[in-house]
Amino acid sequence: MLAEYGYGAIMAVPAHDTRDYEFATKFNLPIIEVISGGDISKEAWTSDGTLVNSSLLDGLNVAEAKKKISGWLEERGAGRGTVNYKLRDWLFSRQRYWGEPFPLLRLEDGSIRVVPMTDLPILLPALDDYRPTPDGAPPLARALDWVNTVDPVTGQTAKRETNTMPQWAGSCWYFLRFCDPRNETEAWSTKAERYWMPVDLYVGGAEHAVLHLLYSRFWHKVLFDAGLVHTREPFLKLFNQGMILAYSFKDSLGKYHYPSEVERDGETWRLKASGEVVEAQIEKMSKSRYNVVNPDEVIREYGADAMRLYEMFMGPLDRDKPWTDEGVQGVFRFLRRVWSVYVGEDGNLGTRIVQGTGETGIIRELHKTIRAVTQDIEGLSFNTAIARMMEFVNSALKAETLDQSSAEQFVLVLAPFAPHIAEELWSRLGHTDSLAYEPWPDYDEALLVENTMEIPVQILGKLRGKIEVPTDSTREHILEAAKMDPKIASCLQGKTIVKEIYVPGKMVNLVIK
Known part of the structure; x- marks a missing residue:
């Protein structure tokens, strides 16, 4: 029997449980197959299959059979379905110095009392030695002046609890303290909790579902039942981030080697x-x-911004991605291009940055970028947000000028991803205060409307050129513009157009002979 599985009855299914199979075989007990799919003469069949030798359940798979037999029992009043939760009793004490002290007093008469609210919080004493005592007592037992105290209610001499709470104690409700971190009279105020809770987004590994999330949700539900919080659940949305992987290199003997010891061929x-x-x-x-990437070395060579930016640019946030030196080098080159847009060779603001009204094309590209990055941040699509910023920088490098206002707005968009270079550029643009307190830039919907469109032009089904025309152009205007384009006109010289095809907004195809 397993102590943690079921209760009140003993069930043995030797044909489909390894332990029961061994027991039945040893004592020559009958082994009856009830789930087909294996050879029970050799071993227990523990996978799914179709029920046999099971009366009204014959022909069903295991999931279907569970549902049907539960319904059969409920119809006859012989039982009911229930959920068997696997939340175990929590070992909530640690024999170490760090951790929250338990607010308990052991009185001389043997009783245990809770420390009055007026005496909270209990602060840890200073210790020179954080090791357990020679007799195995927790480190706090060394602080005799702290351990030995008096119960303020009864006046009896008492001893404090020397075990401490685990790190889980704080992590199960830290989000509530974040709502009201400077409150010195209570853990949080009702007003602050109602304003901030619940948490909109929880980012954590998949393992959190059965670890931190499970216990913090349990803790929060206890607080809800006690009327101390107003939401049943602490978190609205869970997002599981992927893992950053790395290349490893192993020789024919199975020995691993450092990346610095190998080269690509x-x-x-x-x-x-x-x-x-x-x-x-x-x-x-x-x-x-030997494949751990040392962040200190990356920062030393490429800077913190490049490392941050590359981690976000590697791919979708929820996917596992491999780290490559080539990748971080590429992001570093992007940051250098950003720098060259703003800063001249003398280290001062470059001549490309000008006062006044900027070029319409680059302003439109900026507002497209602001919209795209805003939406990508909301969707946690940081890699595509960075890709969009790269496109804007390419456009800015091709433009002759970039007006000061547009230059500032792009720096604000870049700042969450590369804060250090953004602050440097913000300073060179003439600001003395940090950009951290600036509002997020807005985009102008009117500037996002395309006034022109690009139409591919084919001759006999082969692409020969492209034309740019106003979006409201008529079919006749587009066909005329196509035939007047220098590249297309040269292909048509001496030929006769026998058919003109225009697919609205898509392409022009001229059939000639």
Whole structure:
């Protein structure tokens, strides 16, 4: 029997449980197959299958059979379906110094009392030695002046609890304290909790669903039942971020090598010292595989902004992605291009940045960028937001000028992704205060409306050129513009057009002979 599974009855299914199968085999008990799919003469069949030897359940799969037998029992008043929760009793004490002290007093008469609210919070004493005592007591037992106290209610001598709470104690309600962090009279005020809660977005690994999320939700529901919070659930939305992986390199003997010990040779990797071909794999970062990326080294070579930006640019936030040096180098080059848009060779504001009204084309590109980045941030699509900023920088480098207002707005858009370079550029644009307190830029819907469109022009089904025409152009105007385009006109010279095809907004095709 398993103590944590079921209660009140003993059930044995030797044909479909490994432990029961071993027991039945040892004591020569009958083994009756009730789920087809395996060979029970050799071992228990523990996978899904179709029920047999089961009366009214024959022919059903396991899930269907569970549902039907539960309904059958409920119809006859013999039982009812229930959910078997697996939330276990929580070991909530630690024998270490750090952690929240338990607000309990052990009195000389053997009773235990809760520390009065007026004496909270209990602060940890200063200790020179954080190790357990020689007799195995927790480190706090060393602080005798702190341990030995007097119960303020009864006047009896008492001892404080020397165990401390685990780190879970704080992490189960930190979000509530964030609502009212400077409140010195209570954990949080009702007004602040009602204003801020629930949490809109929780970002964490998939393992949080059965660890932190499970316990913080349990804690929050207890607080709800006690009337201390107004929401049943603490978090509205959960987002599981992916993991950053890295290449590992293993030789024919199974030994791992540092990336610095190998070099690429076409599609293969070789050891620099011997030329031996090694196996390259994308794996979870691990010291044993020598594939851990040291952030200090990345920051030292490329800067913190490049590292931040690359982590967001690697791919969708919820996917696992491999780290590559080439990738961070590419993002570093992008930041250098951003710098060159704003800063001249002398280190001052470049001549491209001008006062007054800017070019219509670059302003339209900026507002497209603001809209795209705004929407991508809302959707946690940071990689596509960065790609859109890269497109804008390419356009800005092609433009002769960039007006001061547009230059400032792009810096504000860049700031959440690359805050350090953004602050530097903000300063060079003439500002003395941090941009951190600036409002997020708005985009003008009117500037997002395209006034022109690009139409591919084919001759006998082959692309020969493209024309740009106003979006409200008629069919006749577009066909005339196509025939007047220099490239198209040269192809038509000496030919006769026998048919003109225009697919609205898509293409022009001229059939000639």
